[in-house]
Amino acid sequence: MDASQLKNIVGELREGEVATIRFYGKITEESASRFNNEFDYIESCRPSLIRVLINCEGGSVMHGMSSYATIQNSKIPTECVNEGMAASMGSIRWAAGTRSLMRDYAILMIHNPFLPSAGDSKADDMVAAFTRQISTIYRKRFGLSGKHVEAIMNGEAGRDGTFFDCESAVKAGIIPPDNILNTTPQLRERVRVELSGLQDAAEIQTMMCRISAEADAPESGFKPSAQAQPTLDQTITKDNEMSEQTKTSPEYSAVAATLGLKDGFEPKDVMARISELISVEGKFKEKEKELSDAQTVIAGKDAAIQNLQTNLSEVTASLKVYQDKEAQEKKTRIEGMVAEAKAEGKIAEADTQKWLEMAEANAELTESILASIPAREQITKEIAADPANVQAAADATKTAEQKIAEKVTAVVGESFEFKKIK
Numbered sequence: 467m468d469a470s471q472l473k474n475i476v477g478e479l480r481e482g483e484v485a486t487i488r489f490y491g492k493i494t495e496e497s498a499s500r501f502n503n504e505f506d507y508i509e510s511c512r513p514s515l516i517r518v519l520i521n522c523e524g525g526s527v528m529h530g531m532s533s534y535a536t537i538q539n540s541k542i543p544t545e546c547v548n549e550g551m552a553a554s555m556g557s558i559r560w561a562a563g564t565r566s567l568m569r570d571y572a573i574l575m576i577h578n579p580f581l582p583s584a585g586d587s588k589a590d591d592m593v594a595a596f597t598r599q600i601s602t603i604y605r606k607r608f609g610l611s612g613k614h615v616e617a618i619m620n621g622e623a624g625r626d627g628t629f630f631d632c633e634s635a636v637k638a639g640i641i642p643p644d645n646i647l648n649t650t651p652q653l654r655e656r657v658r659v660e661l662s663g664l665q666d667a668a669e670i671q672t673m674m675c676r677i678s679a680e681a682d683a684p685e686s687g688f689k690p691s692a693q694a695q696p697t698l699d700q701t702i703t704k705d706n707e708m709s710e711q712t713k714t715s716p717e718y719s720a721v722a723a724t725l726g727l728k729d730g731f732e733p734k735d736v737m738a739r740i741s742e743l744i745s746v747e748g749k750f751k752e753k754e755k756e757l758s759d760a761q762t763v764i765a766g767k768d769a770a771i772q773n774l775q776t777n778l779s780e781v782t783a784s785l786k787v788y789q790d791k792e793a794q795e796k797k798t799r800i801e802g803m804v805a806e807a808k809a810e811g812k813i814a815e816a817d818t819q820k821w822l823e824m825a826e827a828n829a830e831l832t833e834s835i836l837a838s839i840p841a842r843e844q845i846t847k848e849i850a851a852d853p854a855n856v857q858a859a860a861d862a863t864k865t866a867e868q869k870i871a872e873k874v875t876a877v878v879g880e881s882f883e884f885k886k887i888k
Contacts, residue, residue: 474504476519485513490675492668493525493533493555502536509542518546518563521678523671524554527579527596531555531766534603537562538759547647548572550674554627555579558600561607567645570632571657571677573670574640576604577627578619591776595769602765606758608640653677800825803833811842 476486485508489501508516518537524530537544537559546563553575560566560574568574579596597619604615618638621627630638632646660673804821807813813821813836825832 472504472507474501475508479508479511479513481512482514484515484517485511486517486519488519488521489533489559490519490521490549491671492523493530493559495526495529498526498529498533501533505533505536505540509540513542516540516542516544518544518559519549519678520546520552520556520560521549521671521674522552522556522559523668524556524575527555527600530558531599534558534562535762538755538762548574549678551575551671553671558603561603565645566607566641567647568632568635568641569647569678570649571654572632572674573661574630574635575627576618576630577621591772592769595765595772599762599765599769602761606761610639614639796829800829800832803829803836807836807839812836812839 474488476488479485487501487505487508489497491497505516505518537546544563545565545567546560548560548566548568549572550569551573552560552568553573554577557574557576560568579593579600601612601615601619604610604618605612610618618628630640635641636643636646657674657677660677661670800822804813804818804825807821808815808818821832821836
């Protein structure tokens with residue numbers, strides 16, 4: 467990556483030293499992508515620790531989760547520092563580090579996720595999935611109960627979630643007191659005064675950026691991280707400085723027994739056992755982190771499955787509507803075809819049901835058969851137009867006298883007259 471393109475990295479990067487990256491502002495696709503890419507670049511430089519400075523009003527849930535995963539999956543220890551504001555999805559990013567720290571004037575806000583299209587069934591299902599995923603993160607990261615997390619995310623009536631200052635965050639069990647980074651009373655009072663007139667999250671975030679920059683000034687006396695923990699060599703007296711009295715003291719023997727050491731142990735044995743336990747503890751924490759990551763992934767998969775099930779239900783419902791409409795149209799066409807055939811005298815009333823069943827089985831074949839049958843009216847016209855039939859009909863209407871007269875006329879002719887006898 468071109469170093470000139472690095473916008474979020476603070477200071478120089480050196481292998482084996484602390485590296486610092488900043489995320490200020492709103493979580494969008496662009497800002498999350500830039501952060502993730504620069505974080506990966508820092509990892510490639512192999513620092514001893516990656517410190518993430520956060521001053522974030524929140525933003526996109528989906529893109530915020532991508533940054534959470536980026537920090538969580540880091541093989542290098544991370545500490546996320548709330549520089550002024552970690553709200554909404556900003557609190558999720560803050561929770562991603564190996565340690566989560568906050569300045570003594572900083573604000574933490576935790577609430578339920580939401581989508582602009584809430585009320586739509588698909589959107590509601592997605593919100594529910596994200597809510598479960600985020601709740602899992604808070605529970606696993608801070609060791610809180612599900613009910614406690616739910617109460618925090620819901621907040622009090624009429625409020626969106628829950629706001630915390632450093633003291634209330636400690637009281638709620640979110641972070642230990644040692645994770646609070648102290649500044650000066652003057653700076654804390656200034657933050658309090660400036661916050662009193664602000665309501666908009668973006669404005670609060672901008673103000674906090676300005677304040678945190680001032681807190682970083684050399685004259686402020688502020689240290690960006692908690693004091694480093696003493697090493698084992700600094701806390702345990704060296705073997706050659708340990709007196710015989712200490713070695714044989716009841717307290718020391720009790721410690722050795724707790725560690726599973728038998729009689730005749732040496733201080734080096736104690737040291738080795740402690741080192742072994744520290745190593746095991748480290749591995750345990752790694753497994754714990756892997757488990758937390760896996761649970762987060764599972765929650766995300768559950769959300770994806772829920773979305774697919776919702777889509778399937780919608781497609782199935784649409785298909786049912788189409789099939790019902792198609793069936794009704796077919797039924798209407800068949801009934802109309804049979805009714806027309808009856809009206810034309812092609813089929814008898816008693817045979818209606820049989821023709822309907824035939825059409826239901828094969829509408830095209832039935833239509834073809836009915837088309838080949840002449841209508842009754844046409845047959846009647848053909849019969850009536852036949853000369854022989856016309857003559858037969860006329861003959862049928864004549865009386866017996868007319869028929870005899872016609873026979874006589876045929877014999878003697880039309881002009882025959884009887885002569886009078888003189």
